[in-house]
Amino acid sequence: MTLSQAKDLLTTNSIPFQECEFASEADFLYHISPSLYTKNAKEHKYYALIVQSNNGKKHIELEFEEKNGEYVFWDLWFGDFSFEYFSGDASENGSYLIEEIQEIMQGKHTVIMVTNPQTKRWIADAQFDRSDPEDDWFGEIGFQRMMKRIRKKRTIWGRLFGSKRSYEIYDWNTYERIVK
Numbered sequence: 001m002t003l004s005q006a007k008d009l010l011t012t013n014s015i016p017f018q019e020c021e022f023a024s025e026a027d028f029l030y031h032i033s034p035s036l037y038t039k040n041a042k043e044h045k046y047y048a049l050i051v052q053s054n055n056g057k058k059h060i061e062l063e064f065e066e067k068n069g070e071y072v073f074w075d076l077w078f079g080d081f082s083f084e085y086f087s088g089d090a091s092e093n094g095s096y097l098i099e100e101i102q103e104i105m106q107g108k109h110t111v112i113m114v115t116n117p118q119t120k121r122w123i124a125d126a127q128f129d130r131s132d133p134e135d136d137w138f139g140e141i142g143f144q145r146m147m148k149r150i151r152k153k154r155t156i157w158g159r160l161f162g163s164k165r166s167y168e169i170y171d172w173n174t175y176e177r178i179v180k
Contacts, residue, residue, distance in 0.1 A: 003064045003071035009094045022046040033080045047071045055175040060104055078104055081111040081125055110171040117166040117179050
């Protein structure tokens with residue numbers, strides 16, 4: 001999918017977006033998250049179509065990489081979470097991308113991003129499909145289990161010997177950060 005095809009797709013589906021161009025992959029990755037590794041970043045340009053979320057912090061982004069003078073779809077991001085499409089059916093099938101974006105906008109997907117608050121380094125991430133009540137790992141049950149674990153008070157041993165963690169929990173409408 002090319003940049004112009006994606007713009008047409010978003011416009012046709014009445015999804016407002018902003019455009020942003022990046023001079024290099026390092027600039028683009030820094031835009032996504034300042035803690036991402038950029039030492040081996042490519043020098044060619046990237047372009048983003050940004051759909052502003054209601055939470056005001058973590059937005060949907062369709063990312064495009066410059067290849068042979070044209071911008072082609074690279075990946076879909078929701079905040080710091082990458083869907084890792086890169087190639088294949090998802091990157092070529094516009095209806096699949098629109099469906100995914102609409103599900104995010106309906107609040108069906110929640111992301112939990114775990115980082116080290118001192119170094120801002122990534123530790124873990126997960127995306128939960130809140131519309132799936134039966135998935136024990138990445139559905140509503142898995143999300144509730146993870147939130148219970150995050151909100152649980154740290155033990156004395158955890159406070160003495162454990163490292164601090166920053167949890168960013170967000171969906172289309174809400175954003176929460178917990179540091180413990």
